Amino acid sequence: MRERNLRKQALESGKTQSRKAREGVSTPSSSRATSAVASPRGGSRVPSRNVSDDESEMSDATQWSTNSLDEMIAPAEDEADDTWIAALEERIEEICDRKRSSAQGREDALLAFSTALVRHYAADEVRSKRDELVVALLKSVKGGQTERETALALKALALMLVTEPSDTVYDALAGPFKTCVNDGQYVAEKIAAIHALSVATFYGGASEEETAGVMDFLLDIVSSDGAVVEEADNAEIVTAALEEWGFLATQLEDMEDSTEVAMETFVDQLESASVDVQIAAGDNIALLFEKSYTEAESDDEPATEDEDLDEDVRNGSAPRMIKRYTVYRQQHQLSATLSDLAKASSKRLSKKDRKQLHLSFADIVRTVEKPTRGPRYSTALDEDGHEMGSRLKVTIHGGGKMTIDRWWKLHRLNGLKRLLREGFLVHYELNRVVFDSLPVMVEDD
Numbered sequence: 157m158r159e160r161n162l163r164k165q166a167l168e169s170g171k172t173q174s175r176k177a178r179e180g181v182s183t184p185s186s187s188r189a190t191s192a193v194a195s196p197r198g199g200s201r202v203p204s205r206n207v208s209d210d211e212s213e214m215s216d217a218t219q220w221s222t223n224s225l226d227e228m229i230a231p232a233e234d235e236a237d238d239t240w241i242a243a244l245e246e247r248i249e250e251i252c253d254r255k256r257s258s259a260q261g262r263e264d265a266l267l268a269f270s271t272a273l274v275r276h277y278a279a280d281e282v283r284s285k286r287d288e289l290v291v292a293l294l295k296s297v298k299g300g301q302t303e304r305e306t307a308l309a310l311k312a313l314a315l316m317l318v319t320e321p322s323d324t325v326y327d328a329l330a331g332p333f334k335t336c337v338n339d340g341q342y343v344a345e346k347i348a349a350i351h352a353l354s355v356a357t358f359y360g361g362a363s364e365e366e367t368a369g370v371m372d373f374l375l376d377i378v379s380s381d382g383a384v385v386e387e388a389d390n391a392e393i394v395t396a397a398l399e400e401w402g403f404l405a406t407q408l409e410d411m412e413d414s415t416e417v418a419m420e421t422f423v424d425q426l427e428s429a430s431v432d433v434q435i436a437a438g439d440n441i442a443l444l445f446e447k448s449y450t451e452a453e454s455d456d457e458p459a460t461e462d463e464d465l466d467e468d469v470r471n472g473s474a475p476r477m478i479k480r481y482t483v484y485r486q487q488h489q490l491s492a493t494l495s496d497l498a499k500a501s502s503k504r505l506s507k508k509d510r511k512q513l514h515l516s517f518a519d520i521v522r523t524v525e526k527p528t529r530g531p532r533y534s535t536a537l538d539e540d541g542h543e544m545g546s547r548l549k550v551t552i553h554g555g556g557k558m559t560i561d562r563w564w565k566l567h568r569l570n571g572l573k574r575l576l577r578e579g580f581l582v583h584y585e586l587n588r589v590v591f592d593s594l595p596v597m598v599e600d601d
Contacts, residue, residue, distance in 0.1 A: 354400035
């Protein structure tokens, strides 16, 4: 084994209406002073497009999806450096020179730019033109003539940040991105803005206070079932907000004070009609339980003989973890709800959705019952008589596998894969920003 010791930074159509919304309970305000009037257009009007990464072939760079973690694909076919660099530089010039451009021309340039940034690590090319690109792309975000132009510009800015982060650009991007979420004319535009806002917060230099503020904004979207941004009962909007809340939560060390309100919201969304919403809410619940435990310190009570320690803690290969606070007071009721979801057999569910629901919530309920255990944890014994432990592994291009043994790592992986799609493995190998975002133990094959 070789350890990579890195910095800790990397629809079903139908209403997503939660219990709170059905009962008419008002949404508590947090980051927003006022709530928008709910849209009269009910239901999830734009079903998710569920395609594999290689099938999409970046044909629509506005897409933000994770797909199966077991379907991580290899990098695109080799392309001579001078070929793609020259093409990228041409696209950059087209984006920056808007004087005689048409909406279609800008869309084509943005698509080609985003495709290049996904498939290649282009930090040098981005760095030399970053300020000009930010100005030009923000013009498309604020005044794009088509839904696609705006969504592509948002995606392009997010890809720029994961390629070449900035300690200062958050201030320039946060306002326009939030305006898109609140006032955008199209659903795809709002979804792209939610994801881009999260990336800008993570990689654009937001302070901890600003990060918490964005998370409150996202939580408002979830707790109102999208109504606060005039997308009432839109499962895709709610799913995006849930996913990015979890991604940003991995940056915060202490979440004790914000856990109670967040848990109330996520537990409420377990009753959503959308499997995507249920799973995203469940993943956040698991993350919050995991965060309630930290490594034992010298002044903590020593372990007792009857303490239930995992094998890796007993043999010294992992630190002992201590519970610091209570995540949810009705934990028995929560465990029962999660167990029911892990065995859901509703005929309204497709076979694929049912399988994903079972797999996800089997993991989530195990973590709620024992928060030191991450996704896909198994107590079954291997051929050497040792617990199998975490079995969620991702194959790395060129040999080796990384084990995703903690929920915060899974949230980071999902967030990066939503953005980079088919290019995740390229960036993991070449882009230090991505590499540093996902500290892992890499095992040789």
